[in-house]
Amino acid sequence: MALVKKPPIVVILGHVDHGKTSLLDYIRRSNLTGYEAGGITQKIGAYEIEFKGEKITFIDTPGHEAFSKLRERGSKIADIGILVVAADEGVKPQTKESLEFLKSYQVPFVIALNKIDKKEADPERVLAQLVEIGIIPEKWGGEVPVIYTSAKTGEGIDELLETIIILRDIYELKTENEGPASGYVLEVVKDPQRGLLASLVITQGKLTIGNFIFTASAYGKAKFLEDDLGRKINEAQPSKPVLVGNFEILPSVGEEFKVGLEKEKEEIQKILQEKEKEYFKKFIFVSTETQGELNLIVRADHLGSLEALDKILTNLANKFQKNIKIIKQDLGPLTSQDIDLAKDFNALILSFNVKTPKTLITSLQNLGIKLIEENVIYRLEEKLEKIITGEEETKKMPKGKLEVLATFSKTKLKKTIGGRVILGRIKLGDKVLILRNEEVVGKGKIISLEKDKVPTEEVKEEQLCGLIVETSKEIEVGDIILAE
Numbered sequence: 001m002a003l004v005k006k007p008p009i010v011v012i013l014g015h016v017d018h019g020k021t022s023l024l025d026y027i028r029r030s031n032l033t034g035y036e037a038g039g040i041t042q043k044i045g046a047y048e049i050e051f052k053g054e055k056i057t058f059i060d061t062p063g064h065e066a067f068s069k070l071r072e073r074g075s076k077i078a079d080i081g082i083l084v085v086a087a088d089e090g091v092k093p094q095t096k097e098s099l100e101f102l103k104s105y106q107v108p109f110v111i112a113l114n115k116i117d118k119k120e121a122d123p124e125r126v127l128a129q130l131v132e133i134g135i136i137p138e139k140w141g142g143e144v145p146v147i148y149t150s151a152k153t154g155e156g157i158d159e160l161l162e163t164i165i166i167l168r169d170i171y172e173l174k175t176e177n178e179g180p181a182s183g184y185v186l187e188v189v190k191d192p193q194r195g196l197l198a199s200l201v202i203t204q205g206k207l208t209i210g211n212f213i214f215t216a217s218a219y220g221k222a223k224f225l226e227d228d229l230g231r232k233i234n235e236a237q238p239s240k241p242v243l244v245g246n247f248e249i250l251p252s253v254g255e256e257f258k259v260g261l262e263k264e265k266e267e268i269q270k271i272l273q274e275k276e277k278e279y280f281k282k283f284i285f286v287s288t289e290t291q292g293e294l295n296l297i298v299r300a301d302h303l304g305s306l307e308a309l310d311k312i313l314t315n316l317a318n319k320f321q322k323n324i325k326i327i328k329q330d331l332g333p334l335t336s337q338d339i340d341l342a343k344d345f346n347a348l349i350l351s352f353n354v355k356t357p358k359t360l361i362t363s364l365q366n367l368g369i370k371l372i373e374e375n376v377i378y379r380l381e382e383k384l385e386k387i388i389t390g391e392e393e394t395k396k397m398p399k400g401k402l403e404v405l406a407t408f409s410k411t412k413l414k415k416t417i418g419g420r421v422i423l424g425r426i427k428l429g430d431k432v433l434i435l436r437n438e439e440v441v442g443k444g445k446i447i448s449l450e451k452d453k454v455p456t457e458e459v460k461e462e463q464l465c466g467l468i469v470e471t472s473k474e475i476e477v478g479d480i481i482l483a484e
Contacts, residue, residue: 003174007048007055007239008164009201011075011107013098014084016378019114022151023084024058030157045186045199045304046241047228051161057201057239059186073254075101077184077201079173080164081109087121087148091129099133108171110145110163111135117150175238180259181207185215185251186241187302190331195246196220200257207242208235212262215255220247221262250331253303294322294388295347297338298329301354305377306331309352312381320388333357342369348387352380358461361424365399400426400483402465404475414447415475418466425460426467430483434473442473446483 012020028047046059059078075081081102085095102109111130113123127137127146136142145163149156183202191197198220200207207213211222225233226243236242251257296313300306306329317324327345328338334349334356342349349364351373356364364371372387374380401423408416426432428449434442448468451459459465469475 002176004177005168006079006173006175007057008079008168008173009046009057009059009077009203009239010080010082010164011059011078012082012084013075013094013101014112014114015086015089015092015094015098018084018086018089018092018095019151020084021060023082023112023114023149023157024060026151026154026157027058027161030154045302046201048239048241051158051165054165055239056161056164057241059201073184073186075105075107076254077186077203078105078107079171080167081107082112082160082164083109084112084114085126085130086115087113087123087126088115088118090122090126091133096133099135108167110147110160110167111137112147112149112156112160114149114151116148116155117153123148175204177204177206177237179205181205181211181236182256182258183207185253185255185257187253187304188247188250188331189302190250191245192332196248196250197243197245198247198251198257199241199243201241202236202238204238205259206235206237207240207244207259211259213244213247213257214260215251215257217255218247218249218251220244220249250303253307294324295345296324296326296329297334297342297347297349298326298352299334299338299350299354300329300331300352302331305352308377309350309380312377312384316381316384316388320385322388334360336360336363339363339367339369343367348372350380350384352377358423365424399430400424400461402426402467402481402483404477404479404481405464407475407477408466410474413470413472415444415469415471415473416466417469417475417481418464419481420464421459421461423461424483425458426465426481426483427458428456432469433482433484434469434471434475435480435482436476436478441479442471442475444469444471444473446470 012024014020028049046057048055048057083098083102085091113126115121116123127140130137135144137144137146139146147156147160147163149160181202182204183200186199186201188198207222209222209225213220213222222244224245225236227233228241298309300309313324316322327341327347333354334351338349339360341347349369349371351371353375356371356373372380372383374383400421402419402421404417404419406418410416426446428446430446432444432446433440434444446467447470449456449459450466451463
């Protein structure tokens with residue numbers, strides 16, 4: 001079978017906050033139509049763009065150190081790497097780690113010297129730092145291209161994409177675009193409506209609806225295919241990122257997948273019966289001479305996130321000599337079964353990048369079960385560390401949450417406001433916390449409450465009301481009032 005030019009699969013690596021996500025966002029926005037750019041809702045871990053008639057696939061990898069496994073897998077799967085280094089900060093720990101991944105898998109790469117628009121940018125200093133870790137820029141006689149870029153102004157973006165195409169041609173990246181597909185699992189998710197889904201990137205062959213797909217730990221039939229823009233497609237060729245449904249058993253992230261015959265299913269089932277699934281059983285992190293114990297129920301959006309949380313929890317257990325037990329961990333939103341487990345084991349619930357169903361909020365409140373809900377990994381880590389060290393008590397779910405929509409009269413100790421209850425309910429006499437930008441700025445007490453200009457004892461979720469809060473602190477539009 002004849003080989004054809006392969007659209008390059010590119011991984012963007014680098015230290016946290018050096019602009020990887022901003023760079024990728026700019027590339028996507030500038031190489032998609034307005035309709036498509038506005039309609040990007042898929043989170044499948046990879047994105048396809050078209051630049052001057054050439055298709056390029058980008059693998060998205062988070063920068064926090066907890067996501068090192070994701071970065072390693074990205075390097076394994078990619079044809080070309082972009083190592084992003086901020087021109088104002090230079091070489092950092094994840095810069096070095098990312099470089100090791102690229103070298104380990106012999107991935108040719110280009111340096112994006114990003115944030116070149118900042119007044120603190122010092123490219124010559126950063127180039128010298130790169131030489132110290134073994135990267136010799138082309139302009140200094142080496143082989144590694146260095147492109148000055150700005151995700152803010154767009155400087156260097158076209159040159160960066162052109163360099164990727166040049167590297168594709170230099171390294172003669174080719175593949176088969178016909179025959180059974182194979183490639184890698186990028187991410188997996190449990191969708192309440194659609195079942196077990198996986199995002200795949202194809203390295204060779206063609207994947208079509210109806211294909212039987214298997215990995216070392218899972219199998220399923222491609223009942224539907226969606227591209228990175230959420231559009232239904234009938235087939236996908238090399239380098240194409242695609243969401244596939246449905247798997248009968250959840251695959252592991254990073255596994256190689258192949259298309260085979262469904263008659264092989266029985267043999268695969270026998271192999272799987274001898275294996276234990278890694279992520280959906282009781283985990284226990286134990287450190288020697290432990291001081292106290294913390295039970296957890298963990299929920300996350302993807303397997304890659306669970307891996308990152310595992311790493312964080314292991315580090316915290318060892319750092320603070322804390323016995324941390326994961327009673328259960330799974331993908332997707334919290335369930336009533338999780339709440340039962342949390343009650344039985346007196347467990348704290350961690351929810352990363354998934355929204356807790358409103359129907360379960362009341363149960364959490366009534367049972368006094370504690371929840372940490374975050375979508376930024378380092379914030380979750382900070383909150384856990386404060387809980388473990390006793391710097392911050394875990395908070396029970398608030399009884400009610402109100403968004404301030406208007407402010408009226410005020411005195412030194414009384415503030416009259418209007419708002420909407422956005423969670424639970426608030427009552428006359430409730431003690432409250434005043435939050436601004438997620439930070440507590442004051443405390444108070446509800447001493448007057450009206451609904452439809454009629455005095456009332458209680459206002460429920462989604463209802464508008466007027467209230468007087470006894471507090472010495474100022475209250476502003478946009479503040480959040482939490483009823484404790």
